[in-house]
Amino acid sequence: MRRRYDLTPSICIILALTTLFFVVFLIYPLLYVFKEAFWIENTFKLTYFKLMVTDPGIRTLVVNSFKIGVMVTLVTSIVSLPLAYFLTRYRYPGRALLRSVILIPMIMPPFVGAIGMQQFFGRFGSVNMLLVKLKLIDITETIDWFGGGFWGVVLLSTLHLYPIMYLNIVAALANVDPSLEEAAENMGASRAQVFRRITLPLMMPGYFAGAILVFIWAFTDLGTPLIFDYNEVIAVRIFRQVTEANANPMGYALVVLIIVLTALAFYVSKRWTGSKHYEMLGRGHVTSRETDTNWGMRSVIYLFIGGLTLMALLPHISVILVSLTPDSSQWRLSVLPQSWTFAHYVETFTHSDTLPSILNSLKYSIFSTLLALLVGVVVSYLLTRKRIPFQNLLDAVAMLPLALPGVAIAFGYLGSFADTTLLLRHLPDGIVSVLDPRQNPTFLLIISYSVRRLPYMLRSIYAGLQQTSVSYEEASQNMGATPMRTLYKITLPLVIANILAGAILVFSFSMLEVSDSLILAMRDQHYPITKAIWSLSQRPDHGAYTASALGVVGMLILIACLLGAGKVLGGKLGEIFRI
Incomplete structure (x- = not known):
């Protein structure tokens, strides 16, 4: 009779060590956080969670973090959906190169690029000084491009996270059975109708997988708000509580809050996709539909991806320029640094x-x-x-x-x-x-x-x-x-x-x-x-x-x-x- 499990002595030892690793370095720290948040003065209390509801300052943290997560997810979706479609459904010269170039933002966390972007888009930064030189604005009325830091966090997070959304959408598009799209076209549907009624619904599971990852990353990002001095978010408040971790349980309560909200986001996504059916007829290996482009469509694709790539490279370019600037006196009220140094x-x-x-x-x-x-x-x-x-x-x-x-x-x-x-x-x-x-x-x-x-x-x-x-x-x-x-x-x-x-x-x-x-x-x-x-x-x-x-x-x-x-x-x- 065949054994149900392959539990040899060596496998048991390996399994026990693996379990111990996860218990000590993953489960135990999380349980400790929950214990410190709820078990106060040897009693189960909801004191700090009640404070989250009654304290307007804590509510502001939650709302601001939620707004960042939603906005970044929305903008990355707007960017990544056409990007994935252009790079998977059309054939044109340079497509392979573009597929690699658009992943460049993943090599640098957004908070590093934020240092340079402040110089570019600050009140007296490069963009405003260029507009002044072009006599489009007056130097006394420069534009606050980042809206006190909020839009700076959204922009940098979007430029860093859109490749994650893109890769999930590409994987979802690859699994869409092209025969369903062809059948819709044969019935007289336009390309836009096919995408809206057939392609988009079938790729929803893959899209939601990417959207949840992007939302959680943006919702809990710490570095970018710190650099932009946008401190009214949950992650920054938790960071400020580090020195009081053993004395003030509020830090643990905030950690529990983001864990619960993260779990809730996953649950909602799972219920949303689980309540619908996305099955396709099995046809073995599914190959993606690709269409040759005319010069007009090719121009649209190059302009879209080129503009996105330029925006994605701006944080990298700005950081390099700041690193080559001797000091603040050499890049003040000018579009570019006035001198360079290594x-x-x-x-x-x-x-x-x-x-x-x-x-x-x-x-x-x-x-x-x-x-x-x-x-x-x-x-x-x-x-x-x-x-x-x-x-x-x-x-x-x-x-x-x-x-x-x-x-x-x-x-x-x-x-x-x-x-x-x-x-x-x-x-x-x-x-x-x-x-x-x-x-x-x-x-x-x-x-x-x-x-x-x-x-x-x-x-x-x-x-x-x-x-x-x-x-x-x-x-x-x-x-x-x-x-x-x-x-x-x-x-x-x-x-x-x-x-x-x-x-x-x-x-x-x-x-x-x-x-x-x-x-x-x-x-x-x-x-x-x-x-x-x-x-x-x-x-x-x-x-x-x-x-x-x-x-x-x-x-x-x-x-x-x-x-x-x-x-x-x-x-x-x-x-x-x-x-």
């Missing part, structure tokens, strides 16, 4: 505050990538090659960080691994000094980077294992090889491209991770690049210029990394992000 780049690699941050980020990112690789291989192998109990639960827990805001996990780590908690209180001082982020955040930064980006690694390796026949591994074991040797010599080499793609994603996002870095890194010697950029940008002298140079260095590291991975994967840079 002094800030020299300072980046020589200053005691900047060079260590680069080395720290490299260290944190490399070790977090290795840890995510180890956990990703183990979980993927258990899910695809072994029959284990609670298999779906393991998959759900491993993918959970994708739905959790970064500030929630980081704040949970900050509180749950303090030296005063029950978990650490009775441990030796040497272990406490490693685990407590207030003493040394290195270990928890590596853990948090790997946990937050684990879904990318898991999806990539999981897809590779699903596409690889198990017969190779069975043949190896029939020849006498142990399961471990088979994994090392047969399985992993067959999915090396998937491993590389996942590793590059984890490393890239870890290098410029914002929420975990800003919350957990509290001392200068432990600052990663993003925390150093924020710290420098707060200095009244030339801090913003050095911060911009540091941001460009981080951007160049990621570009080199992604180009190298793209070359290994056959030059298809965009495929790295299709997880």
